Amino acid sequence: MKERILFLGPPGAGKGTQAQNLVSKCGLLHLSTGDLLRAEVKAGTSLGQQIAALMVKGELVSDDLVLAIVKHNLEGHTGGWLLDGFPRTINQAKALDTLLAEIHQPIDIVIFLSLNDDLLIERLLNRGRADDHETIIRHRLEIYHSQTAPLIDFYKSKNLLVAIEAKGTVDDIAMNISKVLG
Numbered sequence: 522m523k524e525r526i527l528f529l530g531p532p533g534a535g536k537g538t539q540a541q542n543l544v545s546k547c548g549l550l551h552l553s554t555g556d557l558l559r560a561e562v563k564a565g566t567s568l569g570q571q572i573a574a575l576m577v578k579g580e581l582v583s584d585d586l587v588l589a590i591v592k593h594n595l596e597g598h599t600g601g602w603l604l605d606g607f608p609r610t611i612n613q614a615k616a617l618d619t620l621l622a623e624i625h626q627p628i629d630i631v632i633f634l635s636l637n638d639d640l641l642i643e644r645l646l647n648r649g650r651a652d653d654h655e656t657i658i659r660h661r662l663e664i665y666h667s668q669t670a671p672l673i674d675f676y677k678s679k680n681l682l683v684a685i686e687a688k689g690t691v692d693d694i695a696m697n698i699s700k701v702l703g
């Protein structure tokens with residue numbers, strides 16, 4: 522089974538939902554940059570306050586900060602892993618390549634969860650997290666289309682990308698993901 526996995530997709534596609542599912546079945550290390558950033562916010566550190574100010578507006582946190590968090594969590598880990606919500610910019614993707622080359626852990630597969638904007642907005646409004654208000658969601662989608670969507674071609678050109686439609690039940694999508702992991 523492929524065990525070094527990236528989940529790519531727009532906000533609300535269900536990256537976090539599917540990641541939870543998969544790691545509980547396969548025992549992979551789950552690194553969600555969103556969760557790690559929210560944990561820092563919850564800890565109430567001054568860094569957490571700076572992060573909160575960005576997240577609540579739907580902005581991306583700086584590449585350097587997110588990279589430092591991922592590096593800290595991946596280094597020294599020997600088994601499989603699932604990166605969920607990272608990378609989100611070409612810059613992050615290139616830095617990840619460098620890091621993975623250093624630790625000799627190449628990506629096995631990139632799973633792109635695709636869903637149209639209307640359904641994404643509907644799901645996120647139902648979730649109702651602090652950054653799930655319609656104007657903020659629309660801003661997050663704009664950032665996704667301009668900064669994150671270029672990663673689709675980036676990973677396609679490396680023959681790593683598999684697209685899965687994120688429509689349907691959580692179980693159906695999980696089954697389609699399992700099939701491509703082998």
Ligand code: B4P
Binds near residue numbers: 532533536689
């Ligand atoms: P994330 O925490 O990554 O969250 P997300 O993209 O909004 O959601 P996800 O796709 O994981 O959807 P979920 O499963 O929850 O990012 C939040 C913020 O953190 C970013 O805006 C940014 O500020 C910052 N950040 C994170 N990573 C960063 C990085 N690398 N660089 C810079 N900044 C970064 O599902 C959404 C909802 O849909 C849930 O309510 C779920 O229950 C529901 N759902 C899931 N699957 C469904 C299905 N099949 N049918 C119906 N509903 C479904």
